Amino acid sequence: MNAVSHPKQRGTEELWLDAAYRLLTESGVEAVKVMPLAKSLGLSRTSFYWHFKDREALLEAMVTRWEARNTGNLEAQCVAYAETICEAMLNICDCWLMPELFDSRLDLAIRNWARTDPALRPRVEQADQRRLEAITGAFLRFGYPPQEAEVRAMTVLYTQLGYISMQIDECPETRIARIPAYVAVFTGREPSEAEFARFRARHVA
Missing domain, CATH: 1.10.10 (Arc Repressor Mutant, subunit A)
Structure with a gap:
């Protein structure tokens, strides 16, 4: 035995x-x-x-971790408390600066894997749809018309996917400094100094 x-x-x-x-x-x-x-x-x-049970079970657990960490956390940030659309967008931007909320390396690895795995590809498409709907919901919450809300959400999502796929190496301080301009592009409104100060305080020691 x-x-x-x-x-x-x-x-x-x-x-x-x-x-x-x-x-x-x-x-x-x-x-x-x-x-x-x-x-x-x-x-x-x-x-x-x-x-x-086997290697496939391990890989499934990895995909489940990715869905929970990246898509689940992004969805949570989209419904986090915010008094303005700019504050809501800054909540979403937390994901791009906090690996514990959104793991860009894992996202890229899953997407590369899905290119050669037909069974995984629909999971990635479903994740992107969930993310798009969550970001769209944030815009709808603040009164944007449905079509505009969706297009603005696509701009947010595809910008971040571009960062991931191009593996842009941008130091955190540079990216943080650009966030107010990104928020203005995404929402059509400028974040207040107080809103950005609160955001910056979350990311700069």
């Missing part, structure tokens, strides 16, 4: 997911395999199966 693996010898589900995340974002989905993961963690291959 096989010896029972001690918990410390098989890691945790989060540990395996984090290792898979590193391989996915650095080398693509083809690199996410059980043996390389086990080697990177210093664990046995069999310990993987305490947490996941």
Whole structure:
């Protein structure tokens, strides 16, 4: 009879997911395999199966993490408390500056993966539709006509997707300084000094 693996010898589900995340974002989905993961963690291959049925289950867990972290958090920011459309847009812009809210590296890796995986492509399309509807909802909440709200939301979403796909390397301070101009372009209104000061305080120590 096989010896029972001690918990410390098989890691945790989060540990395996984090290792898979590193391989996915650095080398693509083809690199996410059980043996390389086990080697990177210093664990046995069999310990993987305490947490996941197979590689496909691990990949599904990674997609679920992406949906919750990126799309779920963006949706939450779109309905966060705001007294003006500019404040609402600044809440959304938090996502572009806080990896714990929106992980750009993971988003790029999932999109690259979806290009060669027909089963994943609809999940990405559904995520983009959810994001578009959430941002559109923020504009509708502040009285924008439906068509205008949707077009402005598309501008917000596609701008960020452009940043991700082009892997633009922009230092946080530069991006923060540009945020008021982005808000003005996206909403047609200038954020107040107080609104931007509150936003800046969230991102500058």
